[in-house]
Amino acid sequence: MQDLLEFIRNNLNQTQAQILLKALKNSHNENFFSFVMKNINIICEWLNSHEFKENYLNNPYPALINPNFIDTDSSRYCAELAWDLNLPLPQHYKFICISPHGVGAAAFLRYLNEGCNVLCFPSWTSPEDAKERYCMHYMHLNSNIKQYAINISELNIPNFDKFLALLNPNSKIICSVRDPISILKHNWGRDWTKITRNYPRDFDLTYDYRTYIKFLTHNAKTEIKVDFEELNNSVFILNFLLQYFNKEQIYYLDMNSIIPKNAFKTLDFLARKFSFTPPCKKNNLFLKFKNFKVIYATFFLSRFMLMKKI
Structure with a gap:
């Protein structure tokens, strides 16, 4: 030494x-x-x-x-x-999807995964440390996945400043937005205990699926608690995040453009703008679903299959 x-x-x-x-x-x-x-x-x-x-x-x-x-x-x-050498993430991801909680991110990411063959893990199901997220993205970007994107939906993650510094500031960005009154109605007093994801993180296809069903089951609220710190870390995140990226590379995606009647047209437009596979009209039944929770099962299975390959 x-x-x-x-x-x-x-x-x-x-x-x-x-x-x-x-x-x-x-x-x-x-x-x-x-x-x-x-x-x-x-x-x-x-x-x-x-x-x-x-x-x-x-x-x-x-x-x-x-x-x-x-x-x-x-x-x-x-x-x-x-990570320790401070190497930027490989830059051949299609885009970064910035999505505050409450802007339809779960549905949009499901559309990308099932309809356009773009793998984009929801950040709220990703490891709770930015180093682990970096390593996950790094391994996938160095594998044989042809269409990959990165989702960011919260700020309060250890080592997050380093994670942002290792992203390309000229990355193409899809920034999901919603009118402020609606986003407040969705998130005000929300029970954020689900964000802790208190289920075993290590699993395979033999695991008892009822553990995840229990996690997804709604708990009735007895009182409304407003946590402004939590809102700043997961809802009002755009001013903080967008300073890290080139404003000219940001496309703002209004939540109304991904409701079922508009989703196919929107995805077709985005596919051409961001160079990924457009949705197929013969396989667009998934666009009619409005179920938030189904996305968890989709990505749990996707991650397991990728882990098997890697």
């Missing part, structure tokens, strides 16, 4: 050294330490390069190695290493 510190001191200026030392301090990944030790010359050369200073130095989580010259795969090892 002393030799490593001496090498860093002799080959990096104070700013560059702090960037690398901060990453080492924040990581608990032995594979990351080993990688740095084996590749310290390459890392120092990169941190001293004009390309790094031009494109990454001002990022709060700058890449510690040139992302364009590193071979990766869909393994957990590579995903965790990429």
